[in-house]
Amino acid sequence: MPGITREEVAHLGRLSRLELKDEELDHFAEQLDEIIGAVARVSEVAGEDVPPTSHPLPLTNVMRPDTVRPSLTPEQALSGAPAQEQQRFKVPQILGED
Amino acid sequence: MTDLTRLTAAETAAKIASGETSAVEVAQAHLDRIAAIDEKVHAFLHVDTDGALAAARAVDDKRARGEKLGPLAGVPLALKDIFTTEGVPTTVGSKILEGWIPPYDATVTKRLKAAGIVILGKTNMDEFAMGSSTENSAYGPTSNPWDLTRIPGGSGGGSSAALASFQAPLAIGTDTGGSIRQPAAVTGTVGVKPTYGGVSRYGMVAFSSSLDQGGPCARTVLDAALLHEAIAGHDPLDSTSIDAPVPPVVEAARNGDVKGLRVGVVKEFAGEGYQAGVMQRFNESVELLRELGAEVVELSCPSFSYALAAYYLIAPSECSSNLARFDGLRYGLRTGDDGTRSAEEVTSLTREAGFGPEVKRRIMLGTYALSSGYYDAYYGSAQKVRTLITRDFERAFTDVDVLVSPTTPTTAFPIGERADDPMAMYLADLCTIPANLAGNAAMSLPCGLAPEDGLPVGLQIIAPALADDRLYRVGAAVEAAFTARWGHPLLEEAPTL
Numbered sequence: 001m002p003g004i005t006r007e008e009v010a011h012l013g014r015l016s017r018l019e020l021k022d023e024e025l026d027h028f029a030e031q032l033d034e035i036i037g038a039v040a041r042v043s044e045v046a047g048e049d050v051p052p053t054s055h056p057l058p059l060t061n062v063m064r065p066d067t068v069r070p071s072l073t074p075e076q077a078l079s080g081a082p083a084q085e086q087q088r089f090k091v092p093q094i095l096g097e098d
Numbered sequence: 099m100t101d102l103t104r105l106t107a108a109e110t111a112a113k114i115a116s117g118e119t120s121a122v123e124v125a126q127a128h129l130d131r132i133a134a135i136d137e138k139v140h141a142f143l144h145v146d147t148d149g150a151l152a153a154a155r156a157v158d159d160k161r162a163r164g165e166k167l168g169p170l171a172g173v174p175l176a177l178k179d180i181f182t183t184e185g186v187p188t189t190v191g192s193k194i195l196e197g198w199i200p201p202y203d204a205t206v207t208k209r210l211k212a213a214g215i216v217i218l219g220k221t222n223m224d225e226f227a228m229g230s231s232t233e234n235s236a237y238g239p240t241s242n243p244w245d246l247t248r249i250p251g252g253s254g255g256g257s258s259a260a261l262a263s264f265q266a267p268l269a270i271g272t273d274t275g276g277s278i279r280q281p282a283a284v285t286g287t288v289g290v291k292p293t294y295g296g297v298s299r300y301g302m303v304a305f306s307s308s309l310d311q312g313g314p315c316a317r318t319v320l321d322a323a324l325l326h327e328a329i330a331g332h333d334p335l336d337s338t339s340i341d342a343p344v345p346p347v348v349e350a351a352r353n354g355d356v357k358g359l360r361v362g363v364v365k366e367f368a369g370e371g372y373q374a375g376v377m378q379r380f381n382e383s384v385e386l387l388r389e390l391g392a393e394v395v396e397l398s399c400p401s402f403s404y405a406l407a408a409y410y411l412i413a414p415s416e417c418s419s420n421l422a423r424f425d426g427l428r429y430g431l432r433t434g435d436d437g438t439r440s441a442e443e444v445t446s447l448t449r450e451a452g453f454g455p456e457v458k459r460r461i462m463l464g465t466y467a468l469s470s471g472y473y474d475a476y477y478g479s480a481q482k483v484r485t486l487i488t489r490d491f492e493r494a495f496t497d498v499d500v501l502v503s504p505t506t507p508t509t510a511f512p513i514g515e516r517a518d519d520p521m522a523m524y525l526a527d528l529c530t531i532p533a534n535l536a537g538n539a540a541m542s543l544p545c546g547l548a549p550e551d552g553l554p555v556g557l558q559i560i561a562p563a564l565a566d567d568r569l570y571r572v573g574a575a576v577e578a579a580f581t582a583r584w585g586h587p588l589l590e591e592a593p594t595l
Binding site for chain 1: 198199200201202294295308334337338340401404406407408410411418422425426427428429430431432435437439440441442443444445446447449450453455458459461462463465466469475476478479480481482483484485486488520521535536537563
């Protein structure tokens with residue numbers, strides 16, 4: 001596997017919604033390269049016939065009855081909001097002008 | 099006069115129940131201890147003096163009314179700052195949640211309160227539980243009470259340090275790759291990672307959901323069992339919580355016995371990187387188990403040598419998804435919202451400012467491992483390794499009842515030594531990670547001090563899923579034998595600070 005470049009770190013930063021500073025790029029590139037180099041050995045060991053395990057418990061679709069139960073009030077739900085308006089979370093613009 | 103901070107939780111509860119002391123006196127003694135020494139240790143991020151005294155008063159009132167008290171009523175506890183507490187700050191050791199006051203209690207918090215346990219405050223931790231030293235906390239490191247220049251383990255270093263410095267007899271931790279057991283090992287305390295699903299994750303800030311497990315931390319095996327019983331059990335609010343009776347952990351802790359028990363020593367947990375004094379104390383523990391009547395066999399779990407690599411793909415992958423919720427929109431920090439920037443830009447600026455370097459590394463590592471083109475080689479392969487590790491455990495547990503190993507390859511290392519060397523830091527979890535990947539129950543308890551540095555060494559016991567009681571049966575027997583041999587509990591040898 002090729003080494004991780006600073007361009008790749010910048011790309012990973014964008015995908016991860018991290019506005020990385022310039023000086024972070026080289027440092028992370030070096031560290032991520034070392035870590036990925038060390039963990040890549042997982043591909044050496046398991047054959048095609050080994051099924052993946054995503055979870056220690058064999059659970060599927062745990063359902064509960066669809067009944068009304070107490071929940072947070074709007075005031076409680078909004079209590080940590082950085083900004084709010086008319087009992088709603090106030091957020092920066094999400095869609096473009098057009 | 100008895101120093102109330104030196105008692106075990108079981109002794110404290112008995113003294114409160116009999117009226118020999120009051121819950122308020124006990125709480126005040128611990129708050130005084132915190133005020134006197136936590137400046138040196140920095141175990142707590144937040145001390146809830148008023149809340150603790152109010153909870154203690156409620157226990158005393160209940161007793162005055164003649165009502166029956168639970169087995170831990172009035173006993174103080176240090177709660178890892180990863181569990182939400184209504185009206186009390188919860189930071190997860192991160193700047194991104196600085197000042198956040200949760201509007202609800204985690205299930206663990208609720209159960210502690212219902213048991214009459216007095217929550218003293220919230221303990222320091224590696225940011226989002228990512229780390230093995232508590233140096234990754236955004237609020238500064240915690241010191242190991244045995245040597246203030248050394249790490250107390252991580253991520254739950256605040257909880258382990260609070261116990262070892264007698265600031266609390268009980269604490270709660272979470273264990274994703276060893277964050278309960280490794281801090282317990284390096285501070286000479288007891289820590290248990292219950293079977294995955296044994297303790298509810300509701301209100302426990304998520305790092306890696308298929309691995310995260312809350313559990314008890316204490317100074318004795320019995321105290322850990324009492325706390326385990328108080329917090330464990332099915333919770334409809336956590337769909338991965340096990341809907342089965344809690345294993346009889348307290349009964350097991352009261353009846354320590356290893357006669358006829360088959361104990362497996364995993365060959366792979368030894369060799370390069372293991373400190374000589376750690377191996378010496380571990381080998382003595384194995385010898386002790388033999389003397390106590392256990393049958394010890396050596397066995398091999400070949401896939402365990404791939405566990406660390408698999409873990410550092412699976413945990414970051416899950417974290418990259420879980421931490422997407424910290425977007426600066428609904429709660430927590432928001433940075434750069436000056437009216438000109440889009441939500442996406444504000445989110446990116448907020449996460450850049452709010453997350454520390456280890457969290458950023460893991461988010462990017464997970465994003466990398468999950469990206470198309472790399473998914474099969476990294477995340478997919480790691481999941482297959484997880485299957486192989488689970489099979490290794492299953493095979494081992496057909497031959498033996500429990501497995502034992504050192505909890506950590508080394509004793510506590512100096513603060514700063516591995517702070518900017520992620521791979522060196524990750525090695526601290528070498529022995530603890532396999533149990534997380536398979537979902538087994540595991541415990542660490544003290545087995546002596548390493549001769550070369552005089553620092554605590556932990557013995558790890560691993561049991562099959564849902565057999566948590568075995569940990570306590572074995573742990574209680576080992577603890578009793580070691581305490582008799584030493585003439586006192588190991589923590590008696592720790593500096594008084």
